[in-house]
Structure formats: structure tokens, C-alpha cells
Amino acid sequence: MTLESAPESSLPTDVTALPETTVTAGSEWWRSAVIYQIYPRSFADSDGDGIGDLTGITSRLPALKTLGIDAIWLSPFFTSPQKDAGYDVADYCDVDPLFGTLDDFDRLEQEAHRLGLRVIVDLVPNHTSSAHQWFIDALADGPGSETRARYIFRDGLGANGELPPNNWQSVFGGAAWTRTTNPDGTPGQWFLHLFDSSQPDLDWTNPWIREQFRDILRFWLRRGVDGFRVDVAHGMVKVEGLPDFNPPAYDPNSIGNSMSQPVDVPYWAQPGVHEIYRDWHKVLEEFEGDRVLCAEAWVEPLTMLANWVRPDEMQQAFNFSYLETPWSGSRLRAIIDESIEAFSGVGAPSTWVLSNHDVIRHATRLALNPPPPQGEGIGPRSEIAIDEELGLRRARAASLLMLALPGSAYVYQGEELGLPEVIEMPDSARQDPTYFRHHGEKYGRDGARVPIPWEAGAPSYGFGPTAASWLPQPSDWDRYARDVQAGTPGSTLELYTLALRERATHGLGLGTHVWLQGYGEDVVAFTNGTVTVIANTGTVPVELPVGDIIVSSEPLSEAALPADATVWLTTRA
Ligand code: BGC
Numbered sequence: 001m002t003l004e005s006a007p008e009s010s011l012p013t014d015v016t017a018l019p020e021t022t023v024t025a026g027s028e029w030w031r032s033a034v035i036y037q038i039y040p041r042s043f044a045d046s047d048g049d050g051i052g053d054l055t056g057i058t059s060r061l062p063a064l065k066t067l068g069i070d071a072i073w074l075s076p077f078f079t080s081p082q083k084d085a086g087y088d089v090a091d092y093c094d095v096d097p098l099f100g101t102l103d104d105f106d107r108l109e110q111e112a113h114r115l116g117l118r119v120i121v122d123l124v125p126n127h128t129s130s131a132h133q134w135f136i137d138a139l140a141d142g143p144g145s146e147t148r149a150r151y152i153f154r155d156g157l158g159a160n161g162e163l164p165p166n167n168w169q170s171v172f173g174g175a176a177w178t179r180t181t182n183p184d185g186t187p188g189q190w191f192l193h194l195f196d197s198s199q200p201d202l203d204w205t206n207p208w209i210r211e212q213f214r215d216i217l218r219f220w221l222r223r224g225v226d227g228f229r230v231d232v233a234h235g236m237v238k239v240e241g242l243p244d245f246n247p248p249a250y251d252p253n254s255i256g257n258s259m260s261q262p263v264d265v266p267y268w269a270q271p272g273v274h275e276i277y278r279d280w281h282k283v284l285e286e287f288e289g290d291r292v293l294c295a296e297a298w299v300e301p302l303t304m305l306a307n308w309v310r311p312d313e314m315q316q317a318f319n320f321s322y323l324e325t326p327w328s329g330s331r332l333r334a335i336i337d338e339s340i341e342a343f344s345g346v347g348a349p350s351t352w353v354l355s356n357h358d359v360i361r362h363a364t365r366l367a368l369n370p371p372p373p374q375g376e377g378i379g380p381r382s383e384i385a386i387d388e389e390l391g392l393r394r395a396r397a398a399s400l401l402m403l404a405l406p407g408s409a410y411v412y413q414g415e416e417l418g419l420p421e422v423i424e425m426p427d428s429a430r431q432d433p434t435y436f437r438h439h440g441e442k443y444g445r446d447g448a449r450v451p452i453p454w455e456a457g458a459p460s461y462g463f464g465p466t467a468a469s470w471l472p473q474p475s476d477w478d479r480y481a482r483d484v485q486a487g488t489p490g491s492t493l494e495l496y497t498l499a500l501r502e503r504a505t506h507g508l509g510l511g512t513h514v515w516l517q518g519y520g521e522d523v524v525a526f527t528n529g530t531v532t533v534i535a536n537t538g539t540v541p542v543e544l545p546v547g548d549i550i551v552s553s554e555p556l557s558e559a560a561l562p563a564d565a566t567v568w569l570t571t572r573a
Contacts, residue, residue: 027290028290029070029071029118029290030071030227030290030292030294030315030316030349030408031349031407031408031509031510032349032406032407032408032507032508032509032510033070033071033118033408033509034068034069034070034071034403034408034409034410034411034500034503034509035069035070035071035072035073035118035120035408035409035410035411036064036067036069036071036072036073036410036411036412036413037072037073037075037356037357037410037411037412037413038057038072038073038074038075038413039052039075039357039412039413039449040052040053040054040057040074040075040076040077040086040099041085041086041098041099041449041451041470042413042449042450042451042452042463042470042471043056043057043060043413043451043452044056044057044059044060044454044463044464045451045460045463045464045465045468046059046464046465047464047465048464048465048466048468049098049464049466049468050451050460050464050466050468050469050470051098051099051470052099052451052463052464053098053099053100053104054077054095054099054100054101054104054105054107054108055100055104055107055108056464057072057074057108058104058107058108058111060454061108061111061112061115061117062115063454063482064117065115065116065117066497067416067493067496067497067500068496068497068500068501068503068504069117069411069500070116070117070118071117071118071119071120071226072112072117072118072119072120073120073121073122073229073294073410074119074120074121074122075087075122075357076089076122076124077095077096077099077100077105078090078091078092078093078094078095078096079091079094079095079096080096080129080131081129081131081198082096082098083129083196083198083199083433084195084196084198084199084433085357085431085432085449087122087124087195087199087231088124088127088128088129088130088131088196088198088199089124089128089129089132090128090129090131090132090133091132091133092123092124092216092219093216093219093220102223105223106223109223109224109225113224118226118227119224119225119226120225120226120227120228120229120292120294121220121225121227121228121229122228122229122231123213123216123217123220123228123229123230123231124231124232125202125204125213125230125231125232125236126194126201126202126231126232126235126236127193127194127195127199127200127201127202127232128199128200128202129198129199130197130198130199130200131198134147134150134151135150135151135200138150138151138153139180140183142182142183142188143155143188143189146208148189149203149206149208150202150203150206150208150209151191151192151200151201151202151203152191152192152200152201152202152203152238152242153180153189153190153191153192154177154189154190154191154192154242155189155190156179156189156190160187161187161189161190162179162187164176164177164179164190165177165190165192165242166242166243166244166245167244167245167246168192168194168242168244168245168266168267170193170194170195170196170197170437171194171195171375172195172196172375172433172434172437172438173434173437173438173442174437176192176193176194177190177191177192177193178190178191178193178197192238192242194232194235194267195433196433196437198433201235201238202236204236204237204272204273204276205237210276210279213280214279214280214283217280217283217284218283218286221283221284221286221287221291222287225291226289226290226291226292227284227291227292227293227294227315228292228293228294229294229296230277230293230294230295230296230314231296232296232297233273233277233295233296233297233308233314233317234268234269234273234295234297234298234299234308235267235268236273236276237270237271237272237273237276238266238267238270239266239267239270242266243266245265245266245267268298268299269297269299269304274307274308274310274313277293277295277308277313277314278312278313280293280314281293281312281313281314292314292315292316293313293314293315293316294314294315294316294317294318294351295308295309295314295316295317295318296318297317297318298320298374299317300321301321301338301342302319302321302338302339302342302343303342303345305317305319305321305342306342306343306345306346306348307346309343309346309348310346310347310348311346311347311348315348316348316349316351316408317348317351318351318353318356318410319339319350319351319352319353320353321335321338321339322335322336322339322350322352322353322354322402323353323354323355323356323359323362324374326366326369326370327366327394327397327398327537327564328522328537329520329521329522329523329524329535329536329537329538330521330522332401332524332535332537333515333524336405336513336524339352339407340406340407340513343407349406349407349408350405350406350407350408351407351408351409351410352402352405352407352408352409352410353402353409353410353412354395354398354399354402354412354415355411355412355415355448356410356412356448357412357445357448357449358374358375358445358448359374359445359448360372360377360378360421360447360448361395361412361414361415361419361420361421361447361448362391362394362395362398362399362415363388363391363392363395363415363418363419363420363421364378364386364388364391364420364421364423365391365421366390366391366394366395366398367386367387367388367390367391367394368384368386368391375434375442375444375445376434376442376443376444377432377434377435377442377443377444377445377446377447378421378423378443378447379423379424379425379427379443379447380423380424380425382423382443386420386423388420390564391420392418392420392492393553393554393564393565394564395415395418396418396492396495396553396554396565396566397535397536397537397553397554397564397565397566398535398566399411399415399495399496399499399553400495400499400535400551400552400553400566400567400568401524401533401535401566403496403499403500403503403508404499404503404508404528404531404533404566404568405508405513405528406508406509406510406511406512406513406528407509408509409509411496412448413452414452414480415496416492416493416496416497417452417453417480417481417482417485417492417493418480418492419450419452419453419477419480421447421448422446422447422448422450422471422473422474423447424474425446425447425450425471425472426472427440429446429471429472430443430444430446431446431470431471432444432445432446432449446471449471450469450471450472450473450474451463451464451469451470451471451473452482453473453477453478453480453481453482454481454482454483455481455482455483456478456479456481456483456484457478460473461473461477461478461481462481462482462483490555495551495553498551499551499568502531502550502551502568506528506529506530506531506550507529508528508529508531511528511529511531512528512529513526513527513528513533514526514527514528516532516534519534519542520538520540520542521538522536522537522538522539522540523535523536523537523538523542524537530570531550531568531569531570532545532547532568532569532570532571533566533567533568534561534566534567534569535565535566536561536562536563536564536565536566537564538563539563540563541558541560541561541562541563542560542561543559543560543561544556544559544560544561544567544569545569545571546571546572547569547570547571547572548569548570548572549567549568549569550567550568550569550570551567551568552565552566552567552568553565553566553567
């Protein structure tokens, strides 16, 4: 075998060196695409107010082109009071002034397309903001009105309606119902909010709502977006009659109260949602090009999630079962098999994802055994010892494994820099509604959302022109800055860049994985076309076959793959 590690990178660092490509009609690009999640408030800030914006994103697109991704997904940048960082939308067809204007969006999209990057926006259909005009009208018009029928208002139980209509709990903590006050000051009806009380759930049995959302889709499709990530795509339809939810084994603090549905929850994964997606599928077909819907649906098992990506529904669904799989060879092999089988059973690609804005970054999570449940977060009082070096090592190995799998992969901003979860964040800086609804007992998701570092030594590490940052950045992030990592052999940024380039060269996204026999329990070993992929989740080095190294997550000094490392190689017969 060749013992040199990955070839010294000759990767372009200057986008002018890149050939200009434009997005073409391309057939089913999403089957193999690497899609980069931009969390707008934390990506790049052009005006120095400490909150990222669309112009900031546009200015940094060349760096993403250099990285080698195929598409960007933008978390919400729509008009919003920002009670849940924009997942509380007050106008689906406008840009919040915090982030810019519709013209700024058009410029961003145009520049992305010029660089050959597709653009996916976030659609939040389960709920609006309580500042949405629809909700303002519903409150003003009172019980029985047409406008109230757009949301889920109910009279309370008890002699004076003083009890919530059922026992449902909010994902962010506390009751899922809030009581309104009538114009004369007396207590009124209750409204449902599966998330924060500033996020009232829409009533998707109402045809008017359905019509509005068709038009919202068309609004963005006409502007040229390539698709939508659909927020809470498993929650829009509730069981008729809104029955209590009280299975005996239900622990409200476990995953069941977050976004998954291991038991039959009357507001998750109801079959009625599929009719909506079939309808949207047709709306997308009204437009030229290859547009895509991707479900954020925390649904298990994967055979059930596969229903979201049947041929006449969505194109993709996030594979959270993969995200939640620990760094264990046998568990990874099992979930890879299960994923490919479940999705290919309906003719869809599997997706792969390790991090996003709702979970503990995988450079930290993979060092935790077990990690806290989704949404709970970690902070100074968590009393968890974290081995940062181990976490990063595993994260690099896990990412290299993920990027070798056939299907589409999602990368969350900053993971290509190896960013860890920010744990030492003062309580006073926290913003996630989860933190407040749990009275500080759960930290929530802020630690994954800290503005990312671009330039070492610069104010806010080059996130913006000033030192302002809506969540405080740690003082030791120079080492993660993009400019420090660019061109530095072995850096996490170079690892991702090389892996993405080789993934494209070898067509791994459209390939087929075939398990290699003869490896131990802790090893994930397969071929994808001419590439052999070996990941070692154990502690004992694994002997490597004879071959040429394409890329490895750790330097290889002998014919063996050390612990917590992944390698891609082309084997010689
Ligand atoms: C988003 C979260 C958001 C929630 C409510 C999700 O799953 O990813 O960030 O808080 O939906 O909209």
C-alpha cells in the first residue's frame, strides 16, 4: 500500500480560479447532492449588528463553492419577531429587515446559481408566529369566526374553562395550550402550540390554509428556489377530536416529548399529512427544473419515514435515525442497511446527516456516551466531562464515513471547521425558548448556533465587521477559523474539501455500497464503486488492504487504520 496520507491538497482557495458553472435543469440532482445548511443569523454579518444577513451570505458563497458543496439550505430569514430564531414566521413572503430585503435574497440566489449552487429555503407550515396577521385577526374576531378556524382554538375544560382542552405538552416544555384573553378582559378560549406560545399551530383541515400555502410555495418557486426544507413535516395533522395523550410508559422528558414518535402520539406522523405533500408535489411540478421537498420529520422506524418520500410526495427526508446513531461499528452498519433498504424500497435516495441547528454538534456529541436527548443541550452545569480531542477525531471520521455513502448528505455550517458545541455560555446570553420554558433546567440549542469563525484575530473572527455577535463566541476560536485551516494539510476544512472533491470524482453519491467481509465488530468496511471505505470505531488498529490512499481522517504512518479514523482508498488487485 502507499503510506502517504491524502495527497497534499492542491485545492483552489480563490474562487476566481474556479470554473464558472451555472445551475442547469439537471435531472434529479438531489439524489446525490451535498447540501450545506446555512443558519443565516450565524453565518456572516455584513452590517456589523451581530446578526448574520443575506448580503453576508452572498459575500461568502465563494468559500462554499471552494468547499465543493452542491446546494445551500437557508434556515428561515422571513419576517418574524424571532422568538424561535425565525421559526416563528409573521410573513412567509418577505424578508425580515434583520436579514435584508427580497432584493438581497434575489441577489443571493442569482450569485448562488451563477456559482452552480442550488438554493433551498425553509418552509414552516405547522405554525405561524403569533404576530402573523392571520393570528392577530383570529384573536380579534373571536370564537366561531372564520379567522379562528385557521388555528386550533378550543374552549377549556373545567367549570369555567380554566383547564387546557387536553394534556398535550409543548416540545419546548410546559403545556401545549395557552389561554387567550377576550377584548373585555375576561379569560377566553385556548389555542394549541406544539412549540412556543408565540407559535400557534395552524389547522390543516381548513382548505383556506391549504390554498395559502400553495401560493406561498409558488411565490418562492417563481423567484427561482430549487426547493424547500419542510419544518415539522410530521406534525401538521392532529388526530380528530384532539384526544389526550397518555400512554402508560410515556416519559415526557424522553425523546417522545421532543420530536420523535416512538409511541403513538396524536400529533406526530398522522397519515393525513401525506395528502398535503402529494398536493405540494403537484405544485412543484407546475415549475420547470428539478425542485425538491425535504421533510424534517422525526419519525421512526425508517420504514415509516419512507412514506414521506414515496414517488408522488417529497424527494428527501432527513435521516435522524442515522444522526442519533452512536459511534459504534455494529450500530452504524445496521442503520446504514436499514436506511438504504427503507428508502430504496420507495425509490428514494437515503439522506445522511450528523449535525444541524437543533442538535449538539457532532464534534462534541460523539464524545458523549450517551448524549443528552435531542433539544436538551449542554452547558456549564451539565457535569459532563468532554474529551474535545476525541470528539473532533470521531467527528472527522464520522464525516468521512458519511460522505462516502450513496445518497445525499447534509452538512451544517461550521462542521467543516470541526466546531464543537459551545458549552461555556452564560445563562444571560441564552436565547432558545427551550431554555426559558424549562426555567433554565434544560440548556436547549444555543450551543450549536454560535456565529462561525472566518478569520483568526479579527473582531468576531470575521463573522462581521465588528465584534458584535448575537451569541458570544468562545475566546479560543482562532484555531477553528477558516483562514487558518484553508491550505493547511490535515485541517478539518481540507479534509472536507478533499473528501467532497473525491466524492464527486468517484461518483460516490450515486454509487452502491457493498459490505466487505472479514472485519471485526467495530469496523465499518465497504466498497462504493472503485473506492474502499474503512472506518474504525474501536480501539485496536485495523490492517489496511493494499491500495492508494485517497483521503483519511487521520495521518497514516503504517499499514493500519488507527482507532476512531476513516480512510478511503483505491485497492489494487
Ligand atoms: C426547527 C427548530 C424549530 C422547530 C419549530 C424545528 O424542528 O428545526 O429549530 O424550533 O421546528 O419550528
